[in-house]
Amino acid sequence: MENNIAKNSKKGILLVNLGSPKSTKVEDVKEYLDEFLMDERVIDYPWFFRALLVKGIILNTRPKKSAAAYKTVWTDEGSPLIVITKQIQQKLQKLVDIPVEIGMRYAEPSIETGIRNLVEKGVEEIVLFPLYPQYAMSTTETVVEKAKEVQAKFFPNIKINYVKPFYNRDLYINCLAESIKEKLPENFDLLQFSYHGVPERHIYKTDPTKTCKIGDCCFKEDHPSHQYCYRHQCLKTTELVRQKLGLEDSQVKSTFQSRLGKDKWIEPYTDETLENLPKNGVKNLAIVCPAFVSDCLETLEEISVEGKEEFLHAGGENFHYVPCLNDEDRWIEVVKQLCEEEL
Template structure:
């Protein structure tokens, strides 16, 4: 029988906090046509002609605030997940990053070197988006066809509404909620509105009321819908009233219209509405990274308190919690079993 293996794929990180390393990383990341979806010429003009002139130095300073002795938090945490998962499964487990190193190609090569010919690839994103799940699958297929044509890959699909994930996330949040909080804010990574339409082959999404409509054909491709469904399921599991929760979207880039409401604007307005004690969680991420450790727990806290808020409590991602590793194991084993059914 063909030997099987698991590849865990996350976003990626610069090699170091040096400006040149950050610039190299941002170049690869932002030049991905599924991240900034302009034609190549205009994308290059924006990224290499404008953004990379100033952003790397600023981002390098931000990375310095979250960097650990072991390196990038995202990669360190992903490696911890790999090690814990490896103890629970009897097939090889490796990691790869969509951008920078260790690359998806390097991860596949490590598995192939161990005799693996059938791989379960796990994009570590709960919700589907063009700039996350889709670009990982496209890159992996490109690498497979070019370098590993005999390798078979099964992809784990978004798990935003799977009971095992919802139970895990809800338990984690509930344990970390402060005793006194006015609102629990769910801050998801944002995407441009046009991405929602581009990823909808059914052409039934209108970004108005269809997210709340039952069984709309676009739901399996709609990032915004999936974020709201994750939130609804989690607050139902925790037992929170809807009026004590907020959904927002962070990390927007440029002047294009992104899905709303925006996290930064929300943090600046809710203290005026009486929210003084805020808890905030970022369920688009399973591993803490720059967007959670710096953008939310540092910048977001400053925005909230500057606007009149008092207590700001950031709830960490699932990271390498044992209950999350168990979810990863179950999802991987489902796809491993699919190979046996072929």
């Protein structure tokens, strides 16, 4: 395969994903959740109230349950998300002549560790790739802001370029559609697109135009809020993939999973949908999670285990989880091309 990224020891690539606990031990999961949930862009309450909720309530109950969930997906090599991200790194490294490192927004290897590893290899200009197709305050934004913080504190002379959200790029949509098509069962009544949820207030907070009205403008052409609207970008991903697959509107549905607390999150909810689909005649379901490029706890446990149980218990007959892009060669080529654009 032709290598279009010129050999230049002063440039490098940093792939950034969410992160994972060091192990399935309760204390390690608690440490991870503390860092994750205390991020002001994840739980966006003032510090005192965020600490009261996280340290006073959540960390006293959730780590044990989450540790048990992690144990169901953990591999001999470790966390699936970390393992798969490393596989993406290794495959990309074979296609380019500049250093490729990984960093995680939470836990290790951290963004600081990833940048430091590149700097030690002589890198002066970094392409940082947040591995999230859609923009959200709790994903892309927190990665970029953390990287800027690390850069200012430790690496002021390093230049960082950021790969932008790619939810509507043809090269990504083609890749995703081809991957889904190969994995779909022969017979299915509905292809459900389950995206990670966010509180509705996050949508409004990330909209610099202050013109977003959830549900009213997601499909308006060239609406000024689309660049930062997670809900729009998820629904657009579904629509573009639907068109590529040649499916009817009635054959796809977008939902949102993983809500936390009692605040209003963007709808419809994945769990409620899974419970209601069989009542509405959907007995054979295929489900995909395009907010994630790597399989992780939210896909392997929450959807393919818990979601399956919910659907079958409600009267569904066949539940088929479609894996993420993971380290598929066509996805690695997309990563390479998106990095090339920033180099």
